[in-house]
Amino acid sequence: MKKFIRLASLAMAGLAVAACLASCGDDSGNKGTETTTASGASDSNSTVDKVKDLYGSLDYSGRKFRILALEAGEQWYNFISDTANEVWFEDAGSDVLQKAIYERNDQTQKLLGIEIEPVWGGGSENIYKRLVQDTAAGVDDYDVAFLSLANALTAAQGGTTMNFNNTETFDPTHKWWDEKFIKECTLYNEDLYAVAGALNIWDDCSNNCYIFNKDLLEKYDVDSPYDSVFDGTWTLDTLVEDIKKLTVDVNGDQDFDENDNWGIGTYGNGVRFALCGFDGGIAKMAEEGYPEIVCNNETTIQKCKDWFDKVTNSDCLYNCGVNGTTSYEDLFEQGQLGFGMTNLTHPFKLRNMSDEYGILPEPKYNTEQQDYTSTVNTAFFTAYVLPKNCQDPNMAAACLEVMSGFSVDTLDDSLHTILFGSKLTRDQESRKILTIISETISFDWSGIGDWNNGLAACFEMRQGSSFTLASSLASTVDSAQTGLDSMLESFSTLQ
Incomplete structure (x- = not known):
């Protein structure tokens, strides 16, 4: 890096002092007037x-x-x-x-x-x-x-x-x-x-995670997800099995709304959120040091389709504005939602929640996926x-x-x-899972900078609609690549 070249030059001026510090560990404070390096520390x-x-x-x-x-x-x-x-x-x-x-x-x-x-x-x-x-x-x-x-x-x-x-x-x-x-x-x-x-x-x-209502799961005889998380089998199919059991027409009016219990809740269809847990994403940093579009492939499209079919259009996903006027966060705190797709700011809101809750990483796509993965909300x-x-x-x-x-x-x-x-956590399992979450974080560049020209919007298919991701990507990805190239050109010209 340019900075380290300057640091090396400045360090040469005080070479004798640096040698003394390195050899005897003296911390007498003999450093440059403005610039210091990690090697100068005690x-x-x-x-x-x-x-x-x-x-x-x-x-x-x-x-x-x-x-x-x-x-x-x-x-x-x-x-x-x-x-x-x-x-x-x-x-x-x-x-x-x-x-x-x-x-x-x-x-x-x-x-x-x-x-x-x-x-x-x-x-x-x-x-x-x-x-x-x-x-x-x-x-x-x-x-x-x-x-x-x-x-x-x-x-x-x-x-x-x-x-x-x-x-x-x-x-x-x-x-x-x-x-x-x-x-x-x-x-x-x-x-x-x-x-x-x-x-x-x-x-x-800002790390993405799940929260779950332990009391609601116990009420409907749904096993705690902790064991699945720790043995590596917390997957999409496990989640789907659980949310079906938790979606209950409480008042018996055959009209599922905010007065009933729901398996899972978020804003939108949850596809982009889920994809990050499926070891996928839209645009990621390459080893060469620039972001590249990684979503326009059959594997990504199939992962998104499985989520869309199994969760978004499953009648188990609560969406504010579609299924009622109560937010999914309030529904969770009221004890009517099994799982919430959120981030780690959410537990600050749950300090007075009467039901017990736990924290989970995003589920894997399947058991063949080696590690739990996630991203941050930029x-x-x-x-x-x-x-x-x-x-x-x-x-x-x-x-x-x-x-x-x-x-x-x-x-x-x-x-x-x-x-x-x-x-903000109520059991040791959640505290262990926080470590898992912290180790799985990555940064998706679809939410960084001004460039994607509608690429992220391709994933926002409405609940109850058809799955159109493949065709949307095909008509958008070239424009998005042009936008990404333009952004990178902008950065390359900065001093």
Whole structure:
């Protein structure tokens, strides 16, 4: 990467010091004035010590670090609380996440000599529009911006943000960054226009998953799916067998609606969601470092058809607006839905649910599929970007590095140990499954950037309609490829 070439050159200037550090482990703080590398850190296992070793010599003398941020009430933060956000709080408060964010920021401010200042920007779409407008106008009102991944890479595509790997203070190999995100969202294996990691909440919570009502399954003599998950036999056919038993005309009026019990619920037909669990997708990052369309083949089409025939048109799938006006989320919380297709933000809404629930990975297509697979919801997934007008990208990148490093033992630990380790999960099986889910995540580029020209819409066949995916793909894929090529050309010309 270009960044590492610069780092190597800067490291040469302090070769004697580096040699001393390497040989005797001395952590006397003899580093460059701005740039540090992972090899300059001490051997301490403490993340805090490593952050201090890497960035402790930087002093920004009270400068403000301004974050154009998603604010409370946006980005589904109300699932957590009315005041929840991922960036800044005035005080530690009593909420576990608020306290963790406050402590993370306080440590960052003290180490770097900065003042973190939020610039509340509303929702992700508003922040994206502001990035575009401010780039054109030359406005410098913030140092970084924080928005959804879907909007972040669209902004980058339009030339409104900078490549993190062109800064001298950012290192994508640090353990506090999301390794899978770095791998699958770094273009040409060297250009990274957004970052996510320990300093985020919603990046880990945007992972697709299933939830299931344990009480409802027990009521209708449906075996718990946990054993199937752990022995590798949690598949589409297993799911279909279960949802048929759970779909019950409770009031006996022969009209299935929101007053009855349903096997499974989601928004839409569930085809794209299910495909990610079937070791498939629409567009994935290739080893060469650019996304490619992977859905226009017989295997993918057959997997989608099996889901569409067995679930979408099975009379077991509840759809708000089709089968009733109650959302499937509310139906689940009311104890009328067996399985919900969702993501890991959903358990925040279930803290007061009276019925017992569990968390599951997406089912496999069949038992021949080796591993469970999934993806993230790029509208939920949050990321930081460097605006084109940022006057000191090295400072901005350093601030994010320190914030993310200090988040490991504060925010990230609170999210996983306290919340997902106890408060948001109700049994040990769900906690084990969270590890499975975290290991199966990938990023589908159909929801990243502005390029697909209706390709994703091919999968949105209406419940009760005919399966038309093959013909839709045939008439759309060339246009989508043109859009993808155009996006990649845009990125290739960015500095």
